[in-house]
Amino acid sequence: MGITLNKLYPGKLDHDFLHHLLSTYTSTGSRVIAGAQVGEDAAVIDMGDKCLVVKTDPITFTTEHIGYYAVHVNANDIVCMGATPKWFTATLLLPEKSTRQMAENIFAQISRACKTEKIVYCGGHTEVTYSIKQPIVVGQMLGEVGKDELLLKRHIAIGDHLVLIQHIPIEAVSILAREKQQVLQEQFSADFVRTCQNFLFFPGIGIAPYAQLARDVAQVHAMHDPTEGGVATAIHEMARAADRGVVIDQSKIPIMAEGKLVCEFFDLDPLGCLSSGSLLLAVPHKSIEPIIKACSSKNIPAADIGKFVEKEKGLILLDGQQQKRLPLFVQDEIVKIF
Structure with missing residues (x-):
C-alpha cells in the first residue's frame, strides 16, 4: 500500500x-x-x-x-x-x-x-x-x-519512434546563468557564462521552426515540448497520455556541452531540468531519416532516442548495460538551488 x-x-x-x-x-x-x-x-x-x-x-x-x-x-x-x-x-x-x-x-x-x-x-x-x-x-x-x-497524444502508435530535436537543457542553463551568475563565474569564465545566458535567444526556447521543419518532410503523430521536469518527465507525460510504454536510450539524448558542465557544477541531472527549446516527436519509423536529415542540413541537432511499446512493458531507460525505470521529476532539478 x-x-x-x-x-x-x-x-x-x-x-x-x-x-x-x-x-x-x-x-x-x-x-x-x-x-x-x-x-x-x-x-x-x-x-x-x-x-x-x-x-x-x-x-x-x-x-x-x-x-x-x-x-x-x-x-x-x-x-x-x-x-x-x-x-x-x-x-x-x-x-x-x-x-x-x-x-x-x-x-x-x-x-x-x-x-x-x-x-x-x-x-x-x-x-x-x-x-x-x-x-x-x-x-x-x-x-x-x-x-x-490536429496532433493528439492518443495518435501515438506502438512502434512509433521518439525523435528529439535540439540539445537539452537549453532553458535551465540560461536561467541558471542569469539567476546564479556570480556563483558560476567563480568556476567558469565570464565569456562562458554570457554564452549560457544567451541560450535564451540562440538557439532560443521557441520550437515552432523545428515543428514546421519536421512536418514539412515527414509524417508526425504527436509532439511535446519538455518544460518543467525536463525531457524525462516530458516522455512520461507523452506515454501516459498515449497509454503506452517507452524504451529510451540515454546515450542517444543530445546534451549540450555547456549543459553538462553547469549541471555537474550544481549536481543536477540534465534529464530533469527545464528544457524549453527542445522538441519531442512521436513518428513512424519511415519518418526518422528525413527529419534527422532535414535538421542536419540546418545544423540542428536531432536524434532517434527511443521507441513506444506496449504499456505493460513500462517506461525504461537504457543506461549502458543497465536497464532501469525512466526517472520522473515531479520537481524540476533546478528547484534544488533556488
Missing part, C-alpha cells in the same frame, strides 16, 4: 493526483475535442471547419525577460498540437514596491515577442498584490488548426 503525503511541494503536481483533480472536476461538453488531461499540451474546441486550441501557463522560475518567456512557453504548447499561435492574453501580478518602469518593461517584452511571432497581444489583467515576492506572468495563448492537422 502506497504512502500519500498531504503536503504539496514546489513544482508540478504528481501525475496521479493531477489526474484525480482533472478527471473529477473538469468537463468536456459536446464541442471539446481534447480536454484537461495529464500529458496533453492544450485544450481543443471544435469551431466548425477549424479547432480553437487554448493553453495557459505561468512563468515563476525567472524574472528577467519574463514577458519573453511567457509568450514562447505558451506558444510552444499550441505548436505541439499542430496549431498556429494567434492570440495572447496575460495576467501580470506585481509585488509590493514594484515600479511603473518594471510594469512597462514586462509589457514591452510581451509585445515584442508577440510581434516577432506574428501573435496578437490582445488583453489580460494587471495588479499589484501583497502575496508575492517577484513578478509572475500567467499567459494564455489561443491558436487555430484545421481538424486534419
Whole structure:
C-alpha cells in the first residue's frame, strides 16, 4: 500500500493526483475535442471547419525577460498540437514596491515577442498584490488548426519512434546563468557564462521552426515540448497520455556541452531540468531519416532516442548495460538551488 503525503511541494503536481483533480472536476461538453488531461499540451474546441486550441501557463522560475518567456512557453504548447499561435492574453501580478518602469518593461517584452511571432497581444489583467515576492506572468495563448492537422497524444502508435530535436537543457542553463551568475563565474569564465545566458535567444526556447521543419518532410503523430521536469518527465507525460510504454536510450539524448558542465557544477541531472527549446516527436519509423536529415542540413541537432511499446512493458531507460525505470521529476532539478 502506497504512502500519500498531504503536503504539496514546489513544482508540478504528481501525475496521479493531477489526474484525480482533472478527471473529477473538469468537463468536456459536446464541442471539446481534447480536454484537461495529464500529458496533453492544450485544450481543443471544435469551431466548425477549424479547432480553437487554448493553453495557459505561468512563468515563476525567472524574472528577467519574463514577458519573453511567457509568450514562447505558451506558444510552444499550441505548436505541439499542430496549431498556429494567434492570440495572447496575460495576467501580470506585481509585488509590493514594484515600479511603473518594471510594469512597462514586462509589457514591452510581451509585445515584442508577440510581434516577432506574428501573435496578437490582445488583453489580460494587471495588479499589484501583497502575496508575492517577484513578478509572475500567467499567459494564455489561443491558436487555430484545421481538424486534419490536429496532433493528439492518443495518435501515438506502438512502434512509433521518439525523435528529439535540439540539445537539452537549453532553458535551465540560461536561467541558471542569469539567476546564479556570480556563483558560476567563480568556476567558469565570464565569456562562458554570457554564452549560457544567451541560450535564451540562440538557439532560443521557441520550437515552432523545428515543428514546421519536421512536418514539412515527414509524417508526425504527436509532439511535446519538455518544460518543467525536463525531457524525462516530458516522455512520461507523452506515454501516459498515449497509454503506452517507452524504451529510451540515454546515450542517444543530445546534451549540450555547456549543459553538462553547469549541471555537474550544481549536481543536477540534465534529464530533469527545464528544457524549453527542445522538441519531442512521436513518428513512424519511415519518418526518422528525413527529419534527422532535414535538421542536419540546418545544423540542428536531432536524434532517434527511443521507441513506444506496449504499456505493460513500462517506461525504461537504457543506461549502458543497465536497464532501469525512466526517472520522473515531479520537481524540476533546478528547484534544488533556488
